[in-house]
Amino acid sequence: MNETLSRLVDSGVVAVLRGVEADQLIGITEALREGGVTAVEITADTPDVAEKLGEVAGSFDDEVVVGTGTVLDSETARTTLMAGAEFVVSPSLHEDVIETCNRYGAVSAPGVMTPTEAVRGYEAGADFVKVFPAKTVGPAHLGAMKGPLGQIPMMPTGGVGPGNAADYIEAGAFAVGAGGALVDYDAAERGDYESITETAREFVQVVEDARDDD
């Protein structure tokens, strides 16, 4: 397995950080790492995303694998890969983004909702697919897609939290992506990084327990 993909598997939970200010990004990533979340996706709609991403990637080096989220075009993929991103995730399917990632040896994951999109993305060279938005279809949809498409690694994102992550893992997800249920920005604002660590720890535990049950 590709090393970056195996680091996402190890993390179990991939944090989606959207619009976080530079001064909080390091603190939040550190809090997540402390709680066992070692994969972070910084969304491309974050102002100065390449600069921030480079800073996080440089600060955490081998401890946290850093990627770009919400990537809609190959220019954004290339710019952030050059800044230090190791994986690129999109909410939608863009073959040019997948091609760019493969050109530079990075992991790519298009957002898909249907078996046809999942196969199209995988045939285009994606390493895994992000089932998005997961909350409108739920774990049963992912499980039904994994039936005939067991070879395609799937990660649900959108509305995934500690309360339903186990259902997705049991349905066949290799990891889950989470923003809102994982990172409390108000807590970060207050300097309460411990609560972010605690949520991360509980979340990762849910995923690990669900894997053990399989």
Ligand SMILES: O=C(O)C(=O)C[C@H](O)[C@H](O)COP(=O)(O)O
């Ligand atoms: O655009 C992307 O690439 C995304 O990942 C969309 C959302 O930001 C995530 O799906 C997080 O959603 P929540 O966990 O429900 O907060």
